[in-house]
Amino acid sequence: MNFFDRIAEAVISRGDLAHLALFVWASGASALLAMTLRDLFAANRRFDEFVRELSLFNRRHTGDLS
Secondary structure (H helix, E strand, C coil): CCHHHHHHHHHHHHCCHHHHHHHHHHHHHHHHHHHHHHHHHHHHHHHHHHHHHHHHHHHHHHCCCC
């Protein structure tokens, strides 16, 4: 039997479905937050690369190669 199946069976046998529903909601919300933060960090990294390339482009075309 799966770990989650055992947890669900234990909760259901005690008649505590509200706690199971709360756990599922909290797990889903946490997973969505983790995915959102991962995407935000990736977007931030891409924007940083863009700004660095733009800065390099500007330095090359203004003659300031320091």
